[in-house]
Amino acid sequence: MHRIAVRINGKAYGHEVEPRLLLVHYIREKARLTGTHVGCDTGNCGACTTLLNGQPVKSCLMLAVQANGAELTTIEGLAGNGLHQIQEAFLDKFAVQCGYCTPGMILSAYALLKANPKPEEGEIREAIEGNLCMCTGYQQIVDAIGHAARTMRMSGSR
Amino acid sequence: MLNLDELFVTRKWVGKPVRRDQDIRFIRGEATYVDDLEMECGHVAFLRSIYAHARIKRIDTSKAAALSGVLAVVTGEDVARETRPIVPRAITRPATQYVMAVEKVRYVGEPLVAVVAEDRYLAEDALELIDVEYEPLRPLVEIEDALREDAPLIFEEAGSNELLHEKLEHGNIEAAYREADLFVKERFRLHRYSSTPLENWAIIAKHEKGDDAFVVWANDQQPGRSTTNVCNMLGIPNSGLRLIVPDSGGGFGIKLAIWPYIVILCLLARRTDRAVKWVQTRREHLLAGTHAPDARVEIELALRRDGRILGLSIKDIQNDGSFIHTAGIYGLIKFATMVGCYDIGATRAELVSVVTNKGPTVQNRGVGKPTMIFVLERMVDIAARRVGLDPAEMRFRNFVQPGQMPYSTPSGEIYESGNYPECLRKALSLSGYEEFRKRKEEMREQGRYLGIGMSASIEPGTSNLGYYYTHRGLPEYMGNAEGAIVGVDYDGNVNVLLGSVDEGQGHATTTAQVVADMLGIDPGRVSMSTHLDSLISPFLGHSGCYSNKFNDVDLGAVIMATKKVRDKMLRIASHALGVEAGELTFRNGEICWAKDERRSIAFKEIATVAYKKILLLPEGMEPGLKEIAYYKNPAAKPPSKANFNVQLTHSNSVHMATVEVDVDTGAVTIVKYVIVHDCGTQINPGIVEGMAIGSTVHGIGAVLYEEFVYDENGQLLSTSFMDYLKPLAVGLPRFEVAHVESPCPTTLLGTKAVGEGGAIGSLAALANAVEDALAPFGVKVTSLPITPEKVVRAVRETGEI
Structure with a gap:
């Protein structure tokens, strides 16, 4: 067992964990933050996307011990009690169907818009290439991210 | 209405x-998806068969049971003692199957042993300690393997590997054939694929000791049927099962087959007196979850010289794998749309359900209608060429006209409303059909191969649940x-x-x-x-x-x-x-x-x-x-071989795909995609549009990327999203969606189906477009998927995809 300490959404967590414990299982089962999902176990679907020190990572491809000392952001930490503009845009543009891919999709979009506040449609599509959605066919998600980019630019937020 | x-x-x-x-x-x-529920649970993992077809000679679970942290170990033998077998719905031959492998394994991935442990990691460790001795049998992978005369029987008691073989005629097919001037006939091969909901199956079962009752949380799609099945198989009263379905991360039919695992989880809960949880891995989902069956279809149209289709014959053989509960359904449900959007007076159908050593099948998005519309819409294009008509004109000549509504197909399916010509006119206009034809020729001179393809399809909704019993006496379920x-x-x-x-x-x-x-x-x-x-x-x-x-x-x-x-x-x-x-x-x-x-x-x-x-x-x-x-629904008819309706509402759509094919790499790029859709009254156009596009992308995945590939031993080679490719945000076109609204007279609001249409109509639209693009090479599309490898080979050698 190894002792790890991480900050998730600004809150400190510390646990004894097995070295083989996946980060996604740590987030879900130890930190009890269940907005981060498991869809494929092989790093293809992106449902487990989490921000690790600001960068999107697939938390099913990392061990919890590798995240020791890191700052993590999950969907629950994106906007406090309200909704982030990306979340608003996902509602406005019908970018959610079953919701299972949504947290990972939103975090990938968040990382994109932080780096590139004015993405072209092709850039949006590339940014979510690692996130599978089985319901929407992506079009409304792409539109939502474009819409979020516009509202964020207008309000000057990042 | x-x-x-x-x-x-x-x-x-x-x-x-x-x-x-x-x-x-x-x-x-x-x-709150099932796996999100906060509950102290034992965790379940399954040991699954590594052979496609084998006798189980011995299973030794003693070391697993002795591992610290293991709470229970259950084998197929226990299951056979403590539960009743699965009741099939459509097959006509006897076949006995339990929810876990008993005496024999019939597909790679069939559950052999279930282990409950303090956590999932430990449960997986325990699986490593189980020793199974198999006596391998000849694997029957493809339909042809299973139908060979010397093929072993997968279910000996059935006496055949064909579990259903039905011949049905409706309308005067002989007269149609007599009056016809010409016939077009083709054979198609359809592959196995699945709409793979992003959330895998998940179940928690808890045992209430005093009453021998169970509380189950599962992402089950049809709890009405599952509760009946589970109670019957466990031999408990209905009051002994409380089923709770929280949020579910997509279904697409694939979550209709969870209940066999609910039975297993209940047994494990009873054994351990603990809440027990199983969350399927993606590998388990792809291997032993469920697929749409692969199929071989022969279809013939009897036509007049002017392009009017008088009769249709089909021989449909489904590789239903090895799940007897739903075997045969894909064949029978085709009657919901056997004549598609066309006024065809007579049909002859021979339907065969074959068991093989491939994995289980269940009702994947569209259930059989994607296959039916694919072969029919391919044939309409082929027939149009034979009689020298543009594919659009061929369709206009054969459409059921708005004035004919409600229209009864030869078998008794009632199309209650729709304006098929208007949908096609709109799609032709939005896709720039006429201008495209000119552009295509110009591009071809530059060595680029573009093509346009269309399909007109019916999207049936609201199943009349008796349809698959039409030959077995009165069904347990009717209507909807x-x-x-x-x-x-x-x-x-x-x-x-x-x-x-x-x-x-x-x-x-x-x-x-x-x-x-x-x-x-x-x-x-x-x-x-x-x-x-x-x-x-x-x-x-x-x-x-x-x-x-x-x-x-x-x-x-x-x-x-x-x-x-x-x-x-x-x-x-x-x-x-x-x-x-x-x-x-x-x-x-x-x-x-x-x-x-x-x-x-x-x-x-x-x-x-x-x-x-x-x-x-x-x-x-x-x-x-x-x-x-x-x-x-007031329109459902009781089951009868002569006159029955399989489904009770009938939306329709026209899909127009424009593609470019790179003949050197075999890559197919969708340049433009138009969907004209009629689902009657729309309640929420934002939701409707998402469904129309999302279902279309399921079809695009099936045509261009996805295939469950088995080797000759029945080993599935595509067991992760690295091998089983799903469509990504990159590589898809921007879809143009337009609507025609023909309210449905038999629903209260005039609404009709919307969730499956794209998965039905897109297959032929894309295939027709690829065939159009490759016309200079005389390439014919008779199978799916259309992979780069098949395209290159067709262009260079075979002339056939």
Whole structure:
């Protein structure tokens, strides 16, 4: 067992964990933050996307011990009690169907818009290439991210 | 269809793209999928067969059972002792199958042993300690293998590997053949694929020791049927199972087959007296979850020289793998759309369901209709070339015309409404069909190969559940229906419970829109839990989310229950205000006198009378303000071989795909994609558009990327999303979606199916487009998927994809 300490959404967590414990299982089962999902176990679907020190990572491809000392952001930490503009845009543009891919999709979009506040449609599509959605066919998600980019630019937020 | 002006007191919400604010939990990461439930559980892992076909000689679980942290180990032998076998729905030959492998394994991935341990990692460790001795048998992978004369029998008691073989004729097929001037015939091969919901299957089962009763949480798509199956197989009374379905991360039919695992989890819960949890891995899902079957289809059209199709013959052989519960269904359900959008007077169908050592099959999005429309729409293009007509003109000549509605197909399927020519006209115009033909020639001179393809398809909805028993006597299920409870709470807000579940369709918002317009309130005042609980939700054998029944019977039940509540509110208001009920009207959460709106009573006050100040109720009226209603589709016919309807609503669409094919790399790029869709009255166009596009992308995946590939030993080679490729945001076109609205006369709101259409129509549209692009090489598309490798080979050598 190894002792790890991480900050998730600004809150400190510390646990004894097995070295083989996946980060996604740590987030879900130890930190009890269940907005981060498991869809494929092989790093293809992106449902487990989490921000690790600001960068999107697939938390099913990392061990919890590798995240020791890191700052993590999950969907629950994106906007406090309200909704982030990306979340608003996902509602406005019908970018959610079953919701299972949504947290990972939103975090990938968040990382994109932080780096590139004015993405072209092709850039949006590339940014979510690692996130599978089985319901929407992506079009409304792409539109939502474009819409979020516009509202964020207008309000000057990042 | 009801008179909507009478039904609705406002027209503010139905028809508008109302935001899914009821589902805000999904956006915030606060949804509750089964795996999210906070509960102390034992964790389950399955040892699965490594052979496709083998006798089980010995299973030694002693070391696994002795591992510290292991709570229970259960084998197929235990299952056979403690449960009853699976009851098949459509097959005509006897076959015995349990929910785990007993004596024999029949596919790679079939569960052999279940282990419960303190955590999943430990349970997986325990699997490593189990020793199984197999006696391998000859694997029967493809249809041809299973039908060979010397093939071993997969189910010995069946006496054949064909579990269903049915020949059905409707209309005067011989006369059609006599009158025909020419015949076109082709053989097609369809592959195995699946719509793979992003959330895998997940179950928690808890045992209530005193009563030998179970509480189960599962992402089950048809709880109405699952509860019956599970209770029967465990031999417990219906009161012994409470099934709860929380949020579900997509279904697409694939979650209709979870109940065998619910049976296993209940056994494990009983053994351990612990709540036990199983969350399927993606590998398990792809290997031993469920697929759409692969198929071989021969189809022949009998035509007049002018292009009119007089008759259709089909021989359809489905590789149903090794799950007897649903075997045969893919064949039979084709009658929902056997003649597609066309006025074809006679059909002959030979339907065969073959068992093989491939994995289980279940009703994947569209169920058999994607295959039927694929072969039919390919044939219409082939026939058009034979008679020298443009494919669009060929379709115009054969369409069922709007004036023929309601139209009965030869087998008795009733198309209740639709304007097929208008959909095609619109699609031709949006896709720039005529201009494209010119552009194509110019591009070809530059060495680029572009093509355009179309398909016109029916999207049937609301299954008439008796259809697959038409040859086995009276079925256990018939027709289709759903139940709903609508109540006005103490605070005057409205609460809805439905017997169905939500797989991501936004039922709560759609329902809120309908109820809001019926009661003159804001949809924000209508809440609906989409979590089903068999103990408290209204419930029928049909209950669940499948075959696009929501817009029809589910909303039907909501409407009927809301009407009951509304009538009661009017009577209470009439009594309280001293005004005739006929003179009352609904306004912003109040009921008021039409002649003087100041005389009014708020919903909250009405609810107070109904629940609390019950002495103020009109004489003889029961207290309470909550009503239950069950609603059944009125068009369902009882099963009969001569005249039956498989499904009860019929949407339609035209898909037009423009593609470019790189003949050197074999890559197919979709340049433009137009969907013209008619699902009758739309309640929420934002949701409808998402379904139309999403289902189309399922079809695109099936045509261009996805295939469950088996080797000759029956080993599945595509067991992760690295090998089983799904469409990504990159590589898809921007879809143009347009609508035609032909309201359905047999549903209350005029609505029709919307969830499956794209998965049905897209296959042929793309295949026809690829064939058009490769016309200079004379390439014929007779199989799916259209992979780069097959394209290159077809262009260089074979001439056939």
